[in-house]
Amino acid sequence: MDEKISVIVPVYNVEQYLERCVASIINQTYKNLEIILVNDGSTDNSGQLCDELAKKDDRIRVIHKKNGGLSDARNVGIAEAEAELIGFIDSDDYIDEDMYEMLINNLKAANADLSMCGHYDVYHNLPEAQVTEKKTWELSPQEAIKMVMEAKILSVTAVNKLYKKSLFSEFKFEIGKIAEDAFIMIKLLDKCNKIVATNEKKYYYVHRENSITTQKFSxxxxxxxxxxxxxxxxxxxxxxxxxxxxxxxxxxxxxxxxxxxxxxxxxxxxxxxxxxxxxxxxxxxxxxxxxxxxxxxxxxxxxxxxxxxxxxxxxxxxxx
Incomplete structure (x- = not known):
């Protein structure tokens, strides 16, 4: 039987994006999924929408918690995950229907601890182009760290990846920090024996209309x-x-x-x-x-x- 994957989706005030995100997970060609929606104290209708979505698919489990931020929500999801393989999706993003099938196939074929794919940057609902030449690499920790630090093909983002849950036995996402992915990714790659990566884009990283030219500094x-x-x-x-x-x-x-x-x-x-x-x-x-x-x-x-x-x-x- 196919190995189960726990997909962790932190949810906070994303009612206009959530259904598209969850639909892209429900419709995966890889069916053996546990979908964990972590409602992180939303003040809009996101929490109610999570409960409604759970009624439509018995693979969906909803956790309601007080607001603690993205890292805290992910950590709660990891602790609750039943599967030995986990992935993260941000609730305003979405994925191609075969993303998890590709990630797990690459993971198994390479006998790797972590499987990565490329992502589309999406501005104004328009994704950038797919890569012209699709490639796959089997990487040592050093090679993978170099690749994500260069950020030309892959980056430190936590979302477009499939992990053995055991990688998180020592590490958690840092609560109260921005750049939470950058704080943990190098530690996770260092802990791997082998990483498999493809430049093929399967994850849609949505940039909302919050231009950095108007963003407040803190x-x-x-x-x-x-x-x-x-x-x-x-x-x-x-x-x-x-x-x-x-x-x-x-x-x-x-x-x-x-x-x-x-x-x-x-x-x-x-x-x-x-x-x-x-x-x-x-x-x-x-x-x-x-x-x-x-x-x-x-x-x-x-x-x-x-x-x-x-x-x-x-x-x-x-x-x-």
Missing amino acids: LKFLNVIEAYEQNKEIILEKYPELKEVAQMRMNWAYFYVLDRLLLDKDYNDKKLENKLISYLKDHSKSILTDSLFTKGRKIGFVALLLNRNLYRKIIEKRGY
Whole structure:
């Protein structure tokens, strides 16, 4: 008999997206699923909708809990999962009908602990194109860490993957952090014996109309730097050959936080701004010589070295 997969879906105020998400799981070609909807204290009709959906398919189980955030909801789902294989789907996203069939087939064929696929970025309900050349790799932890840190083919996102549940025996998603995936993914890959990955896109990652140019800055964005500092420590200790990609991600994290700080015209923290810019200036050489940074990013960085107001205008225009 096919091995069961527990699919964990944290739900919080997503009534307009939830049915599409759940329908894409119900309609999977791989049928032996346990679908765990974790209603994380929704204040709209999402919780009621979860209960209604559960009546339509006996594979659906609903857990209602007080609001604790995405990480807490995922951790509750892991603890409740009956299967030895688990996956995560965010409730505003959706998947191709054969995603789990492909992920489990690859996992079994490679005798791997974790199976990954590519994802579509979806803006304004329009997914980007599928890859032209589909490839599959069997990877060591070091190779997989390099691939997700580079983020050209695969990334640290938790959702487009199938895991042996045992990987989570030591680790949980960190509660109260943003960038929760970045905090855990390198630890999980390090724990694997083998990882299998395909660049074929099967997961639809929906970007909602919350443009970063209008997003409010908060000090929580510093979690992104914290996550990649943690990852850099793991890499320097266990995979020193990957120190350059670890530094690239640190540079990227500092850009990420700086851009959001500068794009919020209502938030003013010159001390933090100076600290972020100082770090980037100290790593000028690695930024300007790194092939993983785009030409546009490098031109923007040169502008930052000259004048931060000029840099702000560039990122406003580019929407970094």
